[in-house]
Amino acid sequence: MSGSLPLLSVANAGHAYGATFGCRGVDFDLWPGEVLAIVGESGSGKSTLLGMLSQRLSVDEGEIRYRQGKELVDLTALSERDVRRLWRTEWGFVHQHAVDGLRMHVSAGGNIGEPLMANGARHFGDIRRQAEEWLARVEIPLDRIDDAPATFSGGMRQRLQIARNLVFGPRLVFMDEPTSGLDVSVQARLLDLIRSLVADLGLSVIIVTHDLAVARLISHRTLVMKDGAVIESGLTDRVLDDPQAAYTQLLVSSILQG
Amino acid sequence: MPEPRIVYNEGYLDEQTKRVIRRALLKAIAVPGFQVPFASREVPMPRGWGTGGVQVTAAVIGQSDTLKVIDQGADDTTNAVSIRQFFEKVAGSRPTTRTDLATVIQTRHRIPETPLVEGQIMVYQVPIPEPLRFLEPRETETRRLHALEEYGLMYVKLYEDISRYGHIAKTYDYPVLVGGRYVMAPSPIPSFDNPKLHQSPAMHLFGAGREKRIYAVPAYTDVESLGFEDFPFEPQRFETPCEVCGAEGVYLDEIVMDDRGAVMYACSDTDHCERRVAERGPARPAENKEVRA
Numbered sequence: 273m274s275g276s277l278p279l280l281s282v283a284n285a286g287h288a289y290g291a292t293f294g295c296r297g298v299d300f301d302l303w304p305g306e307v308l309a310i311v312g313e314s315g316s317g318k319s320t321l322l323g324m325l326s327q328r329l330s331v332d333e334g335e336i337r338y339r340q341g342k343e344l345v346d347l348t349a350l351s352e353r354d355v356r357r358l359w360r361t362e363w364g365f366v367h368q369h370a371v372d373g374l375r376m377h378v379s380a381g382g383n384i385g386e387p388l389m390a391n392g393a394r395h396f397g398d399i400r401r402q403a404e405e406w407l408a409r410v411e412i413p414l415d416r417i418d419d420a421p422a423t424f425s426g427g428m429r430q431r432l433q434i435a436r437n438l439v440f441g442p443r444l445v446f447m448d449e450p451t452s453g454l455d456v457s458v459q460a461r462l463l464d465l466i467r468s469l470v471a472d473l474g475l476s477v478i479i480v481t482h483d484l485a486v487a488r489l490i491s492h493r494t495l496v497m498k499d500g501a502v503i504e505s506g507l508t509d510r511v512l513d514d515p516q517a518a519y520t521q522l523l524v525s526s527i528l529q530g
Numbered sequence: 531m532p533e534p535r536i537v538y539n540e541g542y543l544d545e546q547t548k549r550v551i552r553r554a555l556l557k558a559i560a561v562p563g564f565q566v567p568f569a570s571r572e573v574p575m576p577r578g579w580g581t582g583g584v585q586v587t588a589a590v591i592g593q594s595d596t597l598k599v600i601d602q603g604a605d606d607t608t609n610a611v612s613i614r615q616f617f618e619k620v621a622g623s624r625p626t627t628r629t630d631l632a633t634v635i636q637t638r639h640r641i642p643e644t645p646l647v648e649g650q651i652m653v654y655q656v657p658i659p660e661p662l663r664f665l666e667p668r669e670t671e672t673r674r675l676h677a678l679e680e681y682g683l684m685y686v687k688l689y690e691d692i693s694r695y696g697h698i699a700k701t702y703d704y705p706v707l708v709g710g711r712y713v714m715a716p717s718p719i720p721s722f723d724n725p726k727l728h729q730s731p732a733m734h735l736f737g738a739g740r741e742k743r744i745y746a747v748p749a750y751t752d753v754e755s756l757g758f759e760d761f762p763f764e765p766q767r768f769e770t771p772c773e774v775c776g777a778e779g780v781y782l783d784e785i786v787m788d789d790r791g792a793v794m795y796a797c798s799d800t801d802h803c804e805r806r807v808a809e810r811g812p813a814r815p816a817e818n819k820e821v822r823a
Contacts, residue, residue: 352678379690385689386686389682389683390682395758396758396761
């Protein structure tokens with residue numbers, strides 16, 4: 273970490289659905305290479321916050337600034353073209369349901385190749401080679417490269433979605449409950465994979481989860497949300513081992529201790 | 531002699547409608563490859579039979595024009611004959627089957643083999659104007675993709691073809707980049723005809739009646755068929771000459787000859803074939819033998 277500027281700087285940000293705020297008064301900085309978990313119960317505003325950070329929902333209050341070169345740029349000031357360029361070149365988004373993030377009737381290779389082609393790759397051999405490389409990295413057998421994800425299992429689809437989001441070398445990846453639709457053994461393998469890829473590539477990740485175990489396993493820092501507000505934040509180990517807010521204490525104590 | 535009970539305006543459409551279409555055409559020509567929405571009117575034929583082409587033709591044709599209409603390259607199919615006669619009746623245009631004499635050529639599927647010249651207008655009947663349609667079903671989204679020049683999706687289609695068949699298997703409606711800016715569907719012309727669009731001296735106007743879109747390739751515009759660096763665009767090629775006139779390097783139709791699977795290959799452009807036979811006589815039988823063997 274260079275220590276000079278954060279990658280993403282959020283100050284007092286909020287998004288309103290009509291008259292009520294889905295999340296409000298959010299403050300944090302995200303540094304390069306950092307994994308930030310956002311935990312909270314269903315309806316606490318986690319996904320709203322993620323949507324707002326990724327510019328899919330409007331920022332109705334406060335501001336979100338993103339580092340470009342040596343300065344922080346206010347994301348709301350960017351044109352649609354610029355935001356879409358960020359999506360193509362610097363940001364990834366892993367959806368909870370792979371169906372939302374993949375083209376189900378385009379082959380696995382085509383799914384991985386699409387972001388490359390969107391960025392101007394025009395050499396079939398190169399695209400194919402990178403697709404093969406990434407299939408190997410996310411442990412999908414190479415002979416499935418021409419099969420559509422519609423024929424894949426849930427775990428494979430999710431791994432394919434991750435490959436598609438990392439292939440172009442993003443700086444920041446948003447993940448919305450990436451493991452919650454999967455059974456426990458597949459979850460563990462997927463988390464392992466995400467953790468090693470994030471460490472290898474030096475990515476910054478914002479991961480939304482309702483599962484504290486996921487936060488514990490892969491994140492450096494954790495924000496706890498309730499009723500649209502961040503009620504506690506800090507290093508993951510600190511938040512989970514020494515919860516200070518009453519709600520966090522309740523949340524932590526509700527996990528079965530093994 | 532009593533007056534006929536129905537009198538049509540010249541070119542069938544009323545003057546206001548023709549102006550609407552001409553405005554759309556001017557905009558289309560100003561922004562090559564861009565799909566201009568227009569208020570598609572009813573014409574006396576069903577949608578999907580070339581209503582877009584008929585409206586464009588009606589907006590540009592006059593009494594001094596000579597009209598050729600082709601369907602699959604042929605001048606003598608039902609649709610071609612009836613559209614030609616329709617404009618003869620309502621616009622007073624002269625009909626012709628000869629490419630070199632025509633000033634306006636309305637077409638489905640083909641660009642004539644005879645090279646086009648300055649001053650000629652090609653009018654295409656377009657079924658699906660949006661090249662990204664089957665990849666992205668939302669109209670709002672495809673418009674945005676065109677506006678922001680995001681054409682990665684188009685290449686996904688080509689990628690899928692190569693990974694499945696080892697080459698780009700799309701042989702008609704092959705997507706092109708017009709003037710270095712807009713990706714355009716060249717109507718369902720075979721990819722064989724794609725190179726004829728590039729720097730063509732004629733004006734190419736595309737009308738999609740059902741989808742209510744008009745677009746254009748003005749004369750002398752760059753039209754590049756999409757492809758990968760290692761799998762560039764390759765137009766269809768035919769190994770054999772036409773069995774009727776012996777022409778090589780032309781687009782051929784397969785004609786089934788009997789119920790035992792015998793076929794013959796002949797020019798799809800009937801005007802080109804007939805004139806060639808008139809000039810040089812039919813292809814020699816020896817050539818036929820060679821082809822069939």
